[in-house]
Amino acid sequence: MRALTYQGPYRVQVEEKPDPRIEHPQDVVLKVTRAAICGSDLHLLHGLVPDTRVGCTFGHEFTGVVEEVGKEVSQLKKGDRVVVPFNISCGTCFYCQRGLTGNCENSNPGSDVASGVYGYSHTTGGFDGGQAEYVRVPFADVGPMKIPDDMDDESVLFLSDILPTGYQAAEMGEIKGGETVVVFGAGPVGLFAMKSAWLMGAGRVVAVDHVPYRLEFARKFANVETVNFKEVGDIVLHLKELFEGRGPDVCIDAVGMEAEGSRAHRVLGLGLKLEAGAPTVIEWCINTVRKGGNVSIIGVYGPPWNFVPIGTAMNKGLTLRMNQANTRRYMPHLLEHIQKGRIDAKGVITHRFPLEQAPDAYHLFAQKRDGCVKCVLMPHGHA
Amino acid sequence: MPQKTTQRSSRAKNGRAKTRAKANPTLAVDLDPANRPGVPMETAPKPLAGARVPIAHQHAEVPVFKHAGRKEMPPVFGTAQPPKGLSGLLRKAAYAKPDHKPGHWMLLLLADRVDVWEHRLRRSLPWAAPSAAAFLAGGLMWRARSA
Ligand SMILES: NC(=O)c1ccc[n+]([C@@H]2O[C@H](COP(=O)([O-])OP(=O)(O)OC[C@H]3O[C@@H](n4cnc5c(N)ncnc54)[C@H](O)[C@@H]3O)[C@@H](O)[C@H]2O)c1
Numbered sequence: 001m002r003a004l005t006y007q008g009p010y011r012v013q014v015e016e017k018p019d020p021r022i023e024h025p026q027d028v029v030l031k032v033t034r035a036a037i038c039g040s041d042l043h044l045l046h047g048l049v050p051d052t053r054v055g056c057t058f059g060h061e062f063t064g065v066v067e068e069v070g071k072e073v074s075q076l077k078k079g080d081r082v083v084v085p086f087n088i089s090c091g092t093c094f095y096c097q098r099g100l101t102g103n104c105e106n107s108n109p110g111s112d113v114a115s116g117v118y119g120y121s122h123t124t125g126g127f128d129g130g131q132a133e134y135v136r137v138p139f140a141d142v143g144p145m146k147i148p149d150d151m152d153d154e155s156v157l158f159l160s161d162i163l164p165t166g167y168q169a170a171e172m173g174e175i176k177g178g179e180t181v182v183v184f185g186a187g188p189v190g191l192f193a194m195k196s197a198w199l200m201g202a203g204r205v206v207a208v209d210h211v212p213y214r215l216e217f218a219r220k221f222a223n224v225e226t227v228n229f230k231e232v233g234d235i236v237l238h239l240k241e242l243f244e245g246r247g248p249d250v251c252i253d254a255v256g257m258e259a260e261g262s263r264a265h266r267v268l269g270l271g272l273k274l275e276a277g278a279p280t281v282i283e284w285c286i287n288t289v290r291k292g293g294n295v296s297i298i299g300v301y302g303p304p305w306n307f308v309p310i311g312t313a314m315n316k317g318l319t320l321r322m323n324q325a326n327t328r329r330y331m332p333h334l335l336e337h338i339q340k341g342r343i344d345a346k347g348v349i350t351h352r353f354p355l356e357q358a359p360d361a362y363h364l365f366a367q368k369r370d371g372c373v374k375c376v377l378m379p380h381g382h383a
Numbered sequence: 384m385p386q387k388t389t390q391r392s393s394r395a396k397n398g399r400a401k402t403r404a405k406a407n408p409t410l411a412v413d414l415d416p417a418n419r420p421g422v423p424m425e426t427a428p429k430p431l432a433g434a435r436v437p438i439a440h441q442h443a444e445v446p447v448f449k450h451a452g453r454k455e456m457p458p459v460f461g462t463a464q465p466p467k468g469l470s471g472l473l474r475k476a477a478y479a480k481p482d483h484k485p486g487h488w489m490l491l492l493l494a495d496r497v498d499v500w501e502h503r504l505r506r507s508l509p510w511a512a513p514s515a516a517a518f519l520a521g522g523l524m525w526r527a528r529s530a
């Protein structure tokens with residue numbers, strides 16, 4: 001089959017590789033109809049995730065049609081259309097049983113840090129991902145959700161990751177009604193966090209980024225106020241001032257380890273690898289949020305450590321919440337929001353490409369060019 | 384260009400918050416925490432729909448590492464890109480350390496770089512070997528002639 005493969009930092013290509021097969025009785029093999037490129041994939045592309053091997057196929061946000069079914073699979077049959085959560089979760093371990101499918105302990109031998117994830121290095125289990133014509137999907141009765149007959153794949157594609165992720169980010173902000181919320185990062189995850197903050201009753205939502213077209217997109221798509229951190233002097237002081245000198249009630253980090261805005265962190269984290277990426281936005285969240293406020297971290301950071309002002313958080317009495325998204329549990333609820341027209345999930349798609357042009361899509365998305373918000377690959381064409 | 388913002392009444396772009404909130408028809412439909420699927424984040428234990436026990440154990444036909452902090456292989460894992468060459472040896476050394484040790488991660492990052500160089504080398508061998516041989520032969524002939 002044809003698949004996108006990693007060739008080293010900043011280099012991906014599309015090449016021939018063996019078709020995936022059933023390796024466990026609870027597996028299915030999917031024919032991929034849509035596969036999106038995520039901000040998380042950029043961390044892989046840039047060589048920041050340990051144990052990303054040459055040849056790895058990325059892609060953890062996809063829909064597809066069941067092609068082959070393992071012996072123990074009972075809920076799916078050949079021809080079913082499904083959307084698949086990015087976490088590979090068994091449904092029965094200590095964590096899955098408690099709803100923490102993003103922390104499943106039965107799908108990743110490489111590390112206790114995370115569950116297995118499709119196409120996300122051997123640090124999350126060594127599974128190939130969905131930016132390919134076919135993909136192996138383990139625990140097929142647990143994760144995948146059938147797509148309603150009257151819905152197209154793109155309408156539900158983002159139930160695989162960014163929509164639940166953005167929703168969980170807002171949820172971890174513990175909005176009770178009327179709160180002021182600042183969302184750092186106006187990428188797809190940030191956009192859905194903003195939408196979700198409104199759904200939960202936020203009183204005011206402000207987006208922070210430095211890419212003008214993304215801020216413009218956020219104003220239209222999520223109906224928020226915006227701040228370009230490159231156009232204000234000190235972003236922390238600026239945001240505090242916006243909220244009566246105290247800062248907002250909730251700060252959400254939807255940026256992660258490749259944040260702009262601090263030369264020191266970029267040199268230490270991205271250049272010298274003395275910390276795991278640039279935790280600039282964690283620092284900004286902790287410094288900006290009001291005392292007793294809530295910081296929700298959904299942007300991805302890796303082990304082993306980062307320089308973050310934990311003492312400030314302690315002294316300010318902050319609540320810090322964070323996790324990988326426990327995608328599966330949000331899917332039915334957010335499907336309903338999509339069906340009722342409350343969230344236009346596919347409204348974030350700005351670019352579609354055939355699989356062969358995946359490297360171009362990566363570079364467009366990474367460099368934030370051409371108004372790109374979200375790229376979707378179509379491994380089998382428009383069908 | 385950088386611009387200083389005015390104090391106090393300053394508003395971010397896109398106007399006043401109150402009007403924005405009112406203009407938003409989906410505001411607060413999930414205000415009640417009972418409507419939020421992830422509240423509380425940790426639920427009372429119960430197997431998920433579709434889950435099946437016991438989980439059969441997958442057999443690997445290629446080497447798959449588990450980090451030293453884990454007692455057993457999980458029942459399911461990926462078998463993509465089995466370890467090879469020098470990078471494979473480095474990865475083996477990395478997984479001999481549990482994942483809370485910084486050395487585990489540093490060795491993996493090193494192995495990733497070595498992996499890239501190994502692939503480049505392997506890829507360039509088909510033309511690099513003959514051209515190196517030709518270069519060598521040319522050099523020898525030149526020496527023989529000038530001697
Ligand atoms: N926890 C999870 O389960 C989960 C799931 C999906 C994605 N993520 C993570 O969420 C993050 C965002 O993903 P995305 O797809 O939206 O990525 P993206 O790259 O499209 O968006 C990130 C945005 O942050 C902006 N940015 C950079 N530095 C900033 C700063 N200092 N302040 C404010 N904005 C800044 C960028 O300009 C960009 O618009 C990534 O780290 C990704 O790995 C986490």
Ligand SMILES: [Zn+2]
Pocket residue numbers: 038039040041060061086161162
């Ligand atoms: Zn993603």
Ligand SMILES: [Zn+2]
Pocket residue numbers: 089090091092093094095096097103104105106
């Ligand atoms: Zn599990």
